[in-house]
Amino acid sequence: MNNTPSTDAVLLCNNLSKSFKEAGLFVDVLKRVSLQINKGEQVAIVGTSGSGKSTLLHLLGGLDNPSEGEVWVAGQQINLLSPAKRGKWRNKYLGFVYQFHHLLPEFTAVENVSMPLLIRGLSVKEAMEKAGYLLNEVGLGHRLKHKPSELSGGERQRTAIARALVTEPHCILADEPTGNLDKRTADHVYEKMLMLNKTIGTSLVLVTHDATLAAKMDRTLHLTDGELMTE
Numbered sequence: 001m002n003n004t005p006s007t008d009a010v011l012l013c014n015n016l017s018k019s020f021k022e023a024g025l026f027v028d029v030l031k032r033v034s035l036q037i038n039k040g041e042q043v044a045i046v047g048t049s050g051s052g053k054s055t056l057l058h059l060l061g062g063l064d065n066p067s068e069g070e071v072w073v074a075g076q077q078i079n080l081l082s083p084a085k086r087g088k089w090r091n092k093y094l095g096f097v098y099q100f101h102h103l104l105p106e107f108t109a110v111e112n113v114s115m116p117l118l119i120r121g122l123s124v125k126e127a128m129e130k131a132g133y134l135l136n137e138v139g140l141g142h143r144l145k146h147k148p149s150e151l152s153g154g155e156r157q158r159t160a161i162a163r164a165l166v167t168e169p170h171c172i173l174a175d176e177p178t179g180n181l182d183k184r185t186a187d188h189v190y191e192k193m194l195m196l197n198k199t200i201g202t203s204l205v206l207v208t209h210d211a212t213l214a215a216k217m218d219r220t221l222h223l224t225d226g227e228l229m230t231e
């Protein structure tokens with residue numbers, strides 16, 4: 001498959017490969033992966049441990065360089081950009097949610113969520129209002145002033161989701177974001193994330209081991225030993 005960016009594509013890669021050098025030998029972790037994520041689409045990436053899921057997500061998000069191939073985000077081939085330009089492009093169009101929330105411990109929930117907007121130059125008032133709205137949407141309207149250490153695990157992950165969505169990115173890249181939560185809390189967090197993604201029209205690429213969750217998405221991509229299997 002060889003993709004050319006269409007108007008529907010928010011994210012795509014062509015013949016993406018990644019090798020790591022270990023003990024003098026190259027190990028091929030991703031092998032010529034091509035895929036396209038369209039506007040508003042929710043896509044799961046599944047595969048056994050070590051099949052290359054996180055590596056693929058890192059490359060799609062411009063957090064690492066491919067050995068070969070192309071990554072396009074919002075019509076721009078990001079792997080050709082300088083690290084500084086790539087970082088700017090990434091912050092403009094993508095949102096990230098990780099297994100560990102990476103919230104800033106000394107700031108409250110609403111301050112954490114407003115941070116990406118302040119960095120973009122919004123006034124404190126505007127940023128706080130938007131952050132408060134998003135936190136309310138994920139069911140945390142009553143926890144705005146709590147610091148991460150005063151929130152439960154599920155509440156922290158919902159705060160991280162609000163922070164990823166507050167800039168209304170084209171696409172969210174999520175790597176097993178509820179892997180450290182119990183199933184009931186995880187289901188609740190996902191419910192919120194999937195619903196909000198639909199409301200805002202953000203695409204979602206989610207790495208998960210949970211087949212039930214993957215089945216809720218529009219599409220599931222299977223990685224086996226670094227190769228994408230057709231559905």
Ligand SMILES: Nc1ncnc2c1ncn2[C@@H]1O[C@H](COP(=O)(O)OP(=O)(O)OP(=O)(O)O)[C@@H](O)[C@H]1O
Pocket residue numbers: 020021022029047048049050051052053054055056
């Ligand atoms: N920086 C690195 N240097 C060397 N090898 C690496 C590096 N990063 C990843 N790998 C190797 O690449 C393979 C794929 O790793 P990756 O983390 O993408 O797998 P995964 O499918 O996300 O696994 P899991 O489900 O266990 O998180 C693994 O064998 C791993 O050891």
